[in-house]
Amino acid sequence: MTAQHPAIGEGRSALDRKRRAKGAVFAVLCGAATAVGVLSLAVLLVDVVADGIGSLDADFMTSFASRFPERAGIKAALAGSVWILFLTASIAFPLSVAAAIYLEEYAGEGWISRAIQTNIANLAGVPSIVYGILGLAFFVRTLGFDRSVISGALTLSLLVMPVIIIASQEAIRAVPSTIREAAYGLGATRWQVVSRQILPMAMPGIMTGTILALSRAVGETAPLIMVGAVGFIAFTPDGLRDPFTVLPLQIYNWVSRPQDEFRALAAAGIIVLLALLLSMNAVAIVLRNRYRTRI
Amino acid sequence: MATTYDVRLGPEGAALEAKNVSVFYGDKQAIDTVSLAVPKKQVVALIGPSGCGKSTLLRCFNRMNDLVKGARVEGDVEFRGQNLYDPNIDPVEVRRRIGMVFQKPNPFPKSIYDNVAFGPRINRFEGNLDDLVETSLRQAALWDEVNDRLGESAYALSGGQQQRLCIARTLAVKPELVLMDEPASALDPIATQRIEELIYELKEEYTIVIVTHNMQQAARISDYTAFLYMGKLIEYGPTDTIFTNPREERTEAYVTGRFG
Numbered sequence A: 001m002t003a004q005h006p007a008i009g010e011g012r013s014a015l016d017r018k019r020r021a022k023g024a025v026f027a028v029l030c031g032a033a034t035a036v037g038v039l040s041l042a043v044l045l046v047d048v049v050a051d052g053i054g055s056l057d058a059d060f061m062t063s064f065a066s067r068f069p070e071r072a073g074i075k076a077a078l079a080g081s082v083w084i085l086f087l088t089a090s091i092a093f094p095l096s097v098a099a100a101i102y103l104e105e106y107a108g109e110g111w112i113s114r115a116i117q118t119n120i121a122n123l124a125g126v127p128s129i130v131y132g133i134l135g136l137a138f139f140v141r142t143l144g145f146d147r148s149v150i151s152g153a154l155t156l157s158l159l160v161m162p163v164i165i166i167a168s169q170e171a172i173r174a175v176p177s178t179i180r181e182a183a184y185g186l187g188a189t190r191w192q193v194v195s196r197q198i199l200p201m202a203m204p205g206i207m208t209g210t211i212l213a214l215s216r217a218v219g220e221t222a223p224l225i226m227v228g229a230v231g232f233i234a235f236t237p238d239g240l241r242d243p244f245t246v247l248p249l250q251i252y253n254w255v256s257r258p259q260d261e262f263r264a265l266a267a268a269g270i271i272v273l274l275a276l277l278l279s280m281n282a283v284a285i286v287l288r289n290r291y292r293t294r295i
Numbered sequence B: 001m002a003t004t005y006d007v008r009l010g011p012e013g014a015a016l017e018a019k020n021v022s023v024f025y026g027d028k029q030a031i032d033t034v035s036l037a038v039p040k041k042q043v044v045a046l047i048g049p050s051g052c053g054k055s056t057l058l059r060c061f062n063r064m065n066d067l068v069k070g071a072r073v074e075g076d077v078e079f080r081g082q083n084l085y086d087p088n089i090d091p092v093e094v095r096r097r098i099g100m101v102f103q104k105p106n107p108f109p110k111s112i113y114d115n116v117a118f119g120p121r122i123n124r125f126e127g128n129l130d131d132l133v134e135t136s137l138r139q140a141a142l143w144d145e146v147n148d149r150l151g152e153s154a155y156a157l158s159g160g161q162q163q164r165l166c167i168a169r170t171l172a173v174k175p176e177l178v179l180m181d182e183p184a185s186a187l188d189p190i191a192t193q194r195i196e197e198l199i200y201e202l203k204e205e206y207t208i209v210i211v212t213h214n215m216q217q218a219a220r221i222s223d224y225t226a227f228l229y230m231g232k233l234i235e236y237g238p239t240d241t242i243f244t245n246p247r248e249e250r251t252e253a254y255v256t257g258r259f260g
Helices: A013-053 A058-062 A075-106 A111-123 A128-142 A149-173 A175-186 A192-219 A222-225 A247-255 A260-294 B054-060 B091-097 B110-121 B129-139 B159-171 B189-202 B215-221 B238-245 B249-255
Strands: B014-025 B029-041 B042-048 B071-079 B098-102 B179-183 B208-211 B224-229 B232-238
Touching: A013 A260, A013 B029, A013 B042, A013 B224, A058 A260, A075 A111, A075 A149, A075 A192, A075 A260, A075 B042, A075 B110, A128 A149, A128 A222, A128 B091, A149 A222, A149 B232, A175 A192, A175 B098, A175 B159, A192 A222, A192 A260, A192 B110, A192 B159, A222 B029, A247 A260, B014 B110, B029 B071, B029 B232, B042 B054, B054 B179, B071 B238, B091 B098, B098 B215, B110 B159, B129 B159, B159 B179, B159 B224, B189 B208, B189 B215, B208 B249, B215 B238, B224 B238, B224 B249, B232 B238, B232 B249, B238 B249
Parallel strands: B042 B208, B042 B224, B098 B179, B179 B208
Antiparallel strands: B014 B029, B014 B071, B224 B232
């Protein structure tokens, strides 16, 4: 070997050191950005838990709202949120998945489906209060559902549907076309291809999108205020036409009161809301993994 | 431009016959008035350079082109006395009767057993499914390698095994004709050899049309070879003739490796 090529590490130039430094700076910046997110979340959690853990007991979970802080509880709001969550999921999920299947597997390429597609993408970005106004005008007034659980759930369904549709479409599109061809090639009908191959493969992605959308719905207040969720309520809903309140509203109601005790209750309410969100995500992960292992 | 056509059908007749088939993708013509008859229980190879339309032509034979947006087929494809493109023919039925094996192994993300059983199940097979799965896997020369792990994922198999599984899956719906679109192009030489041996065995019972890039492969396994160039059928005849004594200059140029 001739000595034309320098050994590794030999003659490292200033330029070389400079570009390495740039890389190092970028890595630190990215790490710092991550830390900002994680740390602020941690601070928030610690603060909320410190404030709220004292109020979080069995009485809190089983009592209704009250003007006396020591007697006030989260029961009505938790029940309302769970009702809204299940109703919204059972309305929005089938409709959205069906719409996504139609758009991906059945609809043609024409201008109508392009127009629908554009509209759905835009709807996903419409502020939630606008859905609230629609819900008030259509579900509460026109259909006469009044200020009820079903009005709230229908309104939130409209809110989350574009998000679920888009997520489902992406999951369906991610199923390799070779799988479709294989199934069609064996003499499967379109419905058989969709129901037996495409949906099972797309389901994990569809569920992730659904859960993210529902998590957003659980935290919504504005559209529910529009359709008449009440801040102070002393019973749980028994049916679709009953009035209701939800966790974020109850929390807001407590925070806006002057007494410090209510603020502790608000913190406890936040813990309950976070627990509900986390358990939803856990359910989603379990369902998703079950689908994956079947494959 | 004339086509040199030297295929005489035996007493068994044609399994499938294309008559003046043209295919368009939007404004672009991919196949230009191709006519050819596939003799029963023979292997016909479609060869030609990339983009010459051989896969497109193959996909006309089981109406797979229906799934491509903007594709339009003109002409007739006759199968058992019926034109497959007749308006009252159901493409789903066509694809069940005329099976297809694809370029890349494409097993379903299911168990080995469920892959083979998928076709019979969707076609309401009434009979012993276990037996059918075993027979199909034996026909595809895969049974001995997988009989103790039918419940495992098909993705755990090697590429060559996956392709034989796809062949077993196709055979399980008992097609009359099997179309193969470069079935060995994604496989190593050993796996390719196994597929070729398998095709040779399947000829006993099935008519096979195979698209291949590999001219040695066409020469080894086929009885008749069709050479396509730029969407046109240039020459169609016995494989020996095509490879040793082609009558068209372009065929000779292609099979001797001067272009393509």
